Amino acid sequence: xxxxTDDPNMLDDWLVAGPATALAGTSEARPxxxxxxxxxxxLWGDAAGTPQCRLGSQALAVQSRHGYLWVCPGGTPAxxxxxxxxxxxxxxxxxDCGAIGVAVSGLRVIENxxxxxxxxxxxxxxxxxxxxxxxxxxxxxxxxxTGEIWATDCRFWQPRASAAHDSGSEVLYxxxxxxxxxxxxxxxxxxAGKLDAIGLFLQPLDDEHVIAHTLLACYDDTSxxxxxxAFQHTIFGQDKPILENHAFKRMPLEGxxxxxxxxxxxxxxxxxxxxERGMRFGVRQAA
Ligand SMILES: [Fe+2]
Numbered sequence: 001x002x003x004x005t006d007d008p009n010m011l012d013d014w015l016v017a018g019p020a021t022a023l024a025g026t027s028e029a030r031p032x033x034x035x036x037x038x039x040x041x042x043l044w045g046d047a048a049g050t051p052q053c054r055l056g057s058q059a060l061a062v063q064s065r066h067g068y069l070w071v072c073p074g075g076t077p078a079x080x081x082x083x084x085x086x087x088x089x090x091x092x093x094x095x096d097c098g099a100i101g102v103a104v105s106g107l108r109v110i111e112n113x114x115x116x117x118x119x120x121x122x123x124x125x126x127x128x129x130x131x132x133x134x135x136x137x138x139x140x141x142x143x144x145x146t147g148e149i150w151a152t153d154c155r156f157w158q159p160r161a162s163a164a165h166d167s168g169s170e171v172l173y174x175x176x177x178x179x180x181x182x183x184x185x186x187x188x189x190x191x192a193g194k195l196d197a198i199g200l201f202l203q204p205l206d207d208e209h210v211i212a213h214t215l216l217a218c219y220d221d222t223s224x225x226x227x228x229x230a231f232q233h234t235i236f237g238q239d240k241p242i243l244e245n246h247a248f249k250r251m252p253l254e255g256x257x258x259x260x261x262x263x264x265x266x267x268x269x270x271x272x273x274x275x276e277r278g279m280r281f282g283v284r285q286a287a
Contacts (some may be wrong), residue, residue: 002035002039002108003036003037003038003039003073003282004037004038004039004206004207004250005037005038005207005237005280007279007281008078008278009180009277009278009279009280009281010037010073010077010180010204010281011072011073011074012072012074012077012078013072013077013078013079013179014070014071014072014077014081014179015036015037015070015071015072015073015181015199015203015204016068016069016070016181016182016202016203016213017034017036017041017053017068017069017070017071018032018043018068018069018099018203018211018213019041019068019069019096019099019213020031020047020051020064020067020068020069021067021096022043022047022069023043023044023051023064023069024045026043026044026045027044027045027046028042028044028046028052029055031043031044031054031108031155034069035203035205036071036073036203036204036205037073037204037205037206037212038057038205038206039055040054040204041054041060041071042054042055043062043069043071051063051069052239053071053155055073059155060072060073060075061076061077063077063081065081065084066081066084066087066089066199066215067094067096067211067213067215068201071204074222082146082148082178082179082182082183083198084199084217086197087197087215087217087219089217090171091191091219092197092217092218092219093216093217093218093219093220093228094215094216094217095215095216095218095225095228095229096213096214096215097214097215097216097228097232098213098214098229098233098238099203099211099212099213100211100212100214100229100233100240101209101210101212102209102210102211102212102240102243102244103206103208103209103213103244103249104208104210104244104246104249105184105207105208105210105250105251105282105283106180106202106204106210106217106242106282107180107181107250107274107279107282107283108243108246108249108250108251108253108282109138109140109200109202109210109212109243110141110180110181110182110183110200110202110270111243111251111267111270111271112239112243113175113183113185113200114150114151114175114177114183114266114267114270115266115267116135116154116156116173116247117133117135117264118127118242119156119158120132120133121133122238122242123238123260124238125159125160126159126160126234126235127156127158127159127160127161127206128156128157128158128159128236129157129158129159129168132156132157135154135156135264136154136155136156137153138151138153138154138266139151139152139153140152140264140265140266140269142269142273146178148176148177149175149176149177149269149270149273150174150176151173151174151175151265151269152174153172154173154174154196155170155171155172155173156170156171156173156176157169157170157171157205157262158170158171158176161187161188162189162190162196162218162220162231163191163197163206163220163223163227163228163230163231164189164220164223165190166224167278169188170265171187171188172187172188172195173185173186173187174186174187174195175266177270177273180274180277180279180281180282181202181210182199182201182202182205183196183197183199183200184197184199184200185200186198188217189218189219190219190220190221191219194219194222194264196216196217196218196219197216197217197218198214198215198216198217198218198232199213199214199215199216199217200213200214201210201214201215201238204281204282206284207250207281208249208250208282210252212234212236213259214232216228216232234241248284249284250282250283250284251271251274251282251283251284252284252286253271253274253275253279253283253284254275254284254286272277
């Protein structure tokens with residue numbers, strides 16, 4: 001048995017393998033199966049509730065954090081899992097919005113997540129509305145300590161920014177890319193001075209298929225969990241067919257296969273960041 005890639009960006013990092021709640025009722029004799037990089041893992045909680053993971057007869061490193069199970073397929077993680085301080089912050093609601101399969105490279109899903117220019121067209125009357133199509137200049141930097149991409153000072157006019165919003169407002173966004181297949185979005189909330197956090201954690205099944213896990217850590221005293229989840233599903237349901245209809249399922253990183261457009265500083269930075277780490281998994285090889 002072996003994984004379908006030898007890219008250390010996948011093998012030597014922590015990859016999400018499903019929600020931590022999936023371990024309820026499991027044991028070594030009754031594990032839960034999860035797909036990752038072309039293989040089927042067995043996951044269970046031991047007598048102390050500590051997660052365990054096996055591929056065939058081989059034990060793999062696994063940890064439960066931020067509400068999810070994270071597996072290091074190669075066995076030797078090159079770095080610790082990213083921090084998510086908002087997950088444990090008092091006053092926030094933590095809502096797991098479930099898992100959605102997407103038939104495209106996960107790199108495409110993250111790039112789309114970072115892109116504000118599509119809001120008025122793909123999420124019309126919710127996250128954007130014509131003629132409010134301008135993506136104002138924003139800042140993008142790589143954090144020296146963590147190597148994460150941060151895009152800050154992003155502002156966009158939105159008709160209905162979240163389940164708790166019922167009128168238009170200019171919304172402040174921050175984006176954060178922690179790993180090639182994980183990203184966070186922080187945006188204006190209903191609590192003054194506080195930002196809602198939305199995590200997008202992609203479980204790579206193969207180069208052209210992921211399971212997208214979405215988690216909210218938000219301030220909302222009125223919406224039900226079902227309403228919060230429905231809002232996220234509506235947004236994701238609008239992105240999914242567009243993602244799955246890309247001419248190339250994998251992400252081109254070289255040459256001019258797709259010409260960058262205005263307002264996509266995040267995308268340019270993300271692609272360069274992937275090239276610099278020698279990303280091969282989910283990447284379209286130049287012809
Ligand atoms: Fe979208």
